[in-house]
Amino acid sequence: MKLTILGCHSATPRTHTHPTAQVLELRGSHFLIDCGEGTQVQLRRSKIKFTRVQQVFISHLHGDHYFGLIGLISTFQLLGRRTPLTIYAPKGLKEVISLQLRLGNSWPQFELNFVELSSKESSLIYEDDTVSVYTIPLDHRIYTNGFLFKEKPGPRKLDPKAAAAANIDTAYFRKLKMGKDVPNRDGVLIDHTKVTLDPDPVRSYAYCSDTAFAPEIVPLIQNVDALYHESTFLQEHEHLCEATKHSTAKQAATIAKMAGVGRLILGHYSTRYEDLSAFQAEAQAIFAAVELAEDLKEFSW
Amino acid sequence: MKLTILGCHSATPRTHTHPTAQVLELRGSHFLIDCGEGTQVQLRRSKIKFTRVQQVFISHLHGDHYFGLIGLISTFQLLGRRTPLTIYAPKGLKEVISLQLRLGNSWPQFELNFVELSSKESSLIYEDDTVSVYTIPLDHRIYTNGFLFKEKPGPRKLDPKAAAAANIDTAYFRKLKMGKDVPNRDGVLIDHTKVTLDPDPVRSYAYCSDTAFAPEIVPLIQNVDALYHESTFLQEHEHLCEATKHSTAKQAATIAKMAGVGRLILGHYSTRYEDLSAFQAEAQAIFAAVELAEDLKEFSW
Numbered sequence: 001m002k003l004t005i006l007g008c009h010s011a012t013p014r015t016h017t018h019p020t021a022q023v024l025e026l027r028g029s030h031f032l033i034d035c036g037e038g039t040q041v042q043l044r045r046s047k048i049k050f051t052r053v054q055q056v057f058i059s060h061l062h063g064d065h066y067f068g069l070i071g072l073i074s075t076f077q078l079l080g081r082r083t084p085l086t087i088y089a090p091k092g093l094k095e096v097i098s099l100q101l102r103l104g105n106s107w108p109q110f111e112l113n114f115v116e117l118s119s120k121e122s123s124l125i126y127e128d129d130t131v132s133v134y135t136i137p138l139d140h141r142i143y144t145n146g147f148l149f150k151e152k153p154g155p156r157k158l159d160p161k162a163a164a165a166a167n168i169d170t171a172y173f174r175k176l177k178m179g180k181d182v183p184n185r186d187g188v189l190i191d192h193t194k195v196t197l198d199p200d201p202v203r204s205y206a207y208c209s210d211t212a213f214a215p216e217i218v219p220l221i222q223n224v225d226a227l228y229h230e231s232t233f234l235q236e237h238e239h240l241c242e243a244t245k246h247s248t249a250k251q252a253a254t255i256a257k258m259a260g261v262g263r264l265i266l267g268h269y270s271t272r273y274e275d276l277s278a279f280q281a282e283a284q285a286i287f288a289a290v291e292l293a294e295d296l297k298e299f300s301w
Numbered sequence: 302m303k304l305t306i307l308g309c310h311s312a313t314p315r316t317h318t319h320p321t322a323q324v325l326e327l328r329g330s331h332f333l334i335d336c337g338e339g340t341q342v343q344l345r346r347s348k349i350k351f352t353r354v355q356q357v358f359i360s361h362l363h364g365d366h367y368f369g370l371i372g373l374i375s376t377f378q379l380l381g382r383r384t385p386l387t388i389y390a391p392k393g394l395k396e397v398i399s400l401q402l403r404l405g406n407s408w409p410q411f412e413l414n415f416v417e418l419s420s421k422e423s424s425l426i427y428e429d430d431t432v433s434v435y436t437i438p439l440d441h442r443i444y445t446n447g448f449l450f451k452e453k454p455g456p457r458k459l460d461p462k463a464a465a466a467a468n469i470d471t472a473y474f475r476k477l478k479m480g481k482d483v484p485n486r487d488g489v490l491i492d493h494t495k496v497t498l499d500p501d502p503v504r505s506y507a508y509c510s511d512t513a514f515a516p517e518i519v520p521l522i523q524n525v526d527a528l529y530h531e532s533t534f535l536q537e538h539e540h541l542c543e544a545t546k547h548s549t550a551k552q553a554a555t556i557a558k559m560a561g562v563g564r565l566i567l568g569h570y571s572t573r574y575e576d577l578s579a580f581q582a583e584a585q586a587i588f589a590a591v592e593l594a595e596d597l598k599e600f601s602w
Contacts, residue, residue, distance in 0.1 A: 012376040013342050037372040038339055041314050061404040063375040067368075071338040074364045075313040092404040099400065103362040103393040105443050142406050 001026050001151070001203045002300045003226065006042035008267035008293035010210075010232050010246075011064055013037050018295050019064035020268060022228070023048055024149055024205055027130045032056045033147060033207050039068035040075050045296060050076060051083045055126060057133070058089035059209060060144035066093065070100050077108040084111035088125050088133075090143050091116040117145060122220050130154075136220050138211035140245045146208035148220060156196040163195040203301060206261070209268050212241055213251040218258045225301045227261040228293065230268035231279055237270075249279040253286035262301065267293035302327050302452070302504045303601045304527065307343035309568035309594035311511075311533050311547075312365055314338050319596050320365035321569060323529070324349055325450055325506055328431045333357045334448060334508050340369035341376050346597060351377060352384045356427060358434070359390035360510060361445035367394065371401050378409040385412035389426050389434075391444050392417040418446060423521050431455075437521050439512035441546045447509035449521060457497040464496040504602060507562070510569050513542055514552040519559045526602045528562040529594065531569035532580055538571075547571075550580040554587035563602065568594035 002025040007018025019036025023046065030052040032039075043050065058066050066089070076085065087093065094114040101107050115125060117135060120143075126133040129152065136146030155177040163173065168190060172182040176192045184190050206221040208214075209230035221227060232246035241247060247255075249266055256264035264287055266279050273279075276292055283290040291299065303326040308319025320337025324347065331353040333340075344351065359367050367390070377386065388394065395415035402408050416426060418436065421444075427434040430453065437447030456478035464474065469491055473483040477493045485491050507522040509515075510531035522528060533547035542548060548556075550567055557565035565588055567580050574580075577593055584591040592600065 011379050013339070013372065015342055015345060037369070038314070038342070041316055041339070044316060061401075062407070063372055063401070063405060067372045067375075068338070071314065071364055071368045074368075078312055090404075092400075096397065096400055096404065099393075099397055100362075100364070103391075103397065103443075104364060106363070142404075 001149070001205055001225070002298060003205065003228070003265070004046050004048065005267070005293045005295060005297050005299075006039055006046060007036050007295055008269070009295075010268045010270050012271065013064075014271070017271070018042055019067075020209060021068065022207070023053070026149065026151060026203070027154075029054070029128070029130065031133075031149065034059055034065040034209070035067075035069040035072060036064045037067040037071075040072045042295065043072070050079065051081060054083060054085060056085065056087045056089075057147050057207075058087065058093060059138070059146065059207070060140060060142055061090055061092055062142065062210070065210075069093075070097055073097065073101075073108060073112065074104075074106070076110065077106065081108070081110045084113065086113040086115060088115045088117060090145070091118045118143070122148075134220070136206060136208060136217050138208060138217065139214040140210045140212065144210060146206060146211065146217070148224070149205045149207075151202040151204060153202055154199040156192065156199050159195050159197055166190050166195050168195065208255075210246060212245040213247050213255070215255065215258060218255065221255075221259045221261065223260050223262075225262040226265060226299065227256055227259065227263070228265045228267060229255055231266040231283070232268050232270050234273065234278055234282055237272075249282040250286060253283035253290060256283075256290075257287045263289040263291060265291050265293050265299060302450070302506055302526070303599060304506065304529070304566070305347050305349065306568070306594045306596060306598050306600075307340055307347060308337050308596055309570070310596075311569045311571050313572065314365075315572070318572070319343055320368075321510060322369065323508070324354070327450065327452060327504070328455070330355070330429070330431060332434075332450065335360055335366040335510070336368075336370040336373060337365045338368040338372075341373045343596065344373070351380065352382060355384060355386060357386065357388045357390075358448050358508075359388065359394060360439070360447065360508070361441060361443055362391050362393055363443065363511070366511075370394075371398055374398065374402075374409060374413065375405075375407070377411065378407065382409070382411045385414065387414040387416060389416045389418060391446070392419045419444070423449075435521070437507060437509060437518050439509060439518070440515040441511045441513065445511060447507060447512065447518070449525070450506040450508075452503040452505060454503055455500040457493065457500050460496050460498055467491050467496050469496065509556075511547060513546040514548050514556070516556065516559060519556060522556075522560045522562065524561050524563075526563040527566060527600065528557050528560065528564070529566045529568060530556055532567040532584070533569050533571045535574065535579055535583055538573075550583040551587060554584035554591060557584075557591075558588040564590040564592060564600075566592050566594050566600060
């Protein structure tokens with residue numbers, strides 16, 4: 001999995017900071033997660049091909065998480081896109097986008113689908129051969145979901161020497177990788193585990209923004225490889241969390257620790273902080289593997 | 302009048318080019334004209350104070366002219382704005398913005414007014430002590446207005462020496478500047494024209510984007526000091542104007558010449574052109590006083 005941060009700052013876009021948007025890449029698929037104003041320009045800067053993005057996941061309908069979407073759709077259209085686009089978002093976004101397209105008299109020539117979310121339970125919202133995506137209900141001022149991306153196991157890996165030694169015709173290799181036993185050239189059935197290796201371990205990613213401290217999400221994100229968790233504030237401003245329904249770096253680290261995640265990526269910093277290193281220091285007092293999101297930074301695992 | 306170009310490129314925002322937005326400043330008032338995606342960041346770069354902007358004029362509901370407005374409103378709100386904001390825009394925009402504010406559960410704490418436009422005749426839509434703003438009906442794919450800003454005459458200018466010689470008490474100076482005759486200290490009525498000078502000549506500005514070649518607007522913009530006219534294409538691509546309802550640089554210059562304007566400012570360039578100097582050259586073959594809009598460039602007259 002490769003995560004490209006397009007923007008990781010809260011509230012308003014500024015000259016050198018961008019509101020929330022990121023792209024998760026997994027075995028050739030690119031998933032856009034949130035889409036603040038200016039996302040299309042950041043996407044250009046990241047060099048990710050626009051047509052690669054076919055699924056968009058919007059956490060909630062505060063502007064810093066979706067105001068860039070209508071512009072992105074319009075640009076896709078201007079560029080002659082033919083690839084379908086599906087948007088998973090809270091109920092209401094379809095109405096906004098549809099109204100804007102209607103007023104501009106410009107319905108896209110590509111297939112534009114909406115999956116409207118309203119359930120407050122975690123549910124499977126997307127699935128293909130490589131990944132399953134589940135919602136993570138979060139605790140924010142309006143209806144908000146995080147997203148859990150769970151890779152599906154890939155094919156088993158052929159052990160070419162063992163397969164040759166077992167005298168298996170190459171025509172059977174694909175079946176072996178799918179976990180089937182096959183006959184060799186002598187008609188002997190060969191146990192696939194003898195000539196293949198286990199697939200790579202599956203990878204996972206949980207995106208949790210925006211949310212107050214919500215330990216109820218821990219069972220959903222248990223042991224994920226990477227957790228992006230918002231940390232709008234430092235602990236010195238914890239008193240602001242209750243009204244705004246945001247988290248501190250310490251709270252994000254506490255969630256990471258409780259869930260035993262592989263690594264914690266912090267983001268959604270309030271514009272009040274000039275120096276972001278304090279976020280890392282505060283979180284690392286609780287949980288060691290902490291990294292700071294930065295616009296256009298990439299993370300791989 | 303001072304015009305600050307925030308963006309002057311057509312279609313999609315790119316790393317170094319911005320869609321349409323500009324600010325006209327006149328005797329302390331700042332009028333925002335169109336508001337493409339990213340306008341709030343450009344407004345920051347221009348150093349124009351956000352609260353100075355109290356009137357916004359939106360030409361039409363194609364995204365490159367208004368997708369930045371909801372983000373600007375949201376940012377005004379986050380910054381605790383109390384100053385009212387009034388938006389003059391085609392019918393429909395109020396519904397879009399209202400829906401987005403409702404979905405975000407975040408109606409602004411400042412007064413937000415909409416004046417919805419639907420008339421196809423030029424009409425007076427805004428007026429204060431210093432300026433009148435009229436619509437200029439344009440010929441585009443959807444309902445579109447340009448805007449004509451006509452300054453009102455300022456006060457007459459006191460001739461201090463003449464006023465002293467005429468023995469007029471300073472308490473009467475304000476009345477004199479308003480064009481009233483006043484008594485001097487000897488009780489003699491003094492003709493105000495004897496002790497004051499004519500006010501500065503009034504200035505005017507016409508904004509015409511987006512539009513096909515539309516000579517019917519010429520009587521409305523006759524003799525304006527400055528005309529911003531879109532020139533999406535060069536003449537070599539004139540065949541694209543009919544379907545897209547845009548203009549070439551030559552057509553913009555023809556309008557400028559017919560209307561006898563003081564200066565022509567070109568903009569709304571298609572992204573297909575790398576070198577914009579060809580726009581100026583093409584227009585100057587028709588009309589001499591041509592300048593090119595550039596992002597963050599200022600024009601004064």
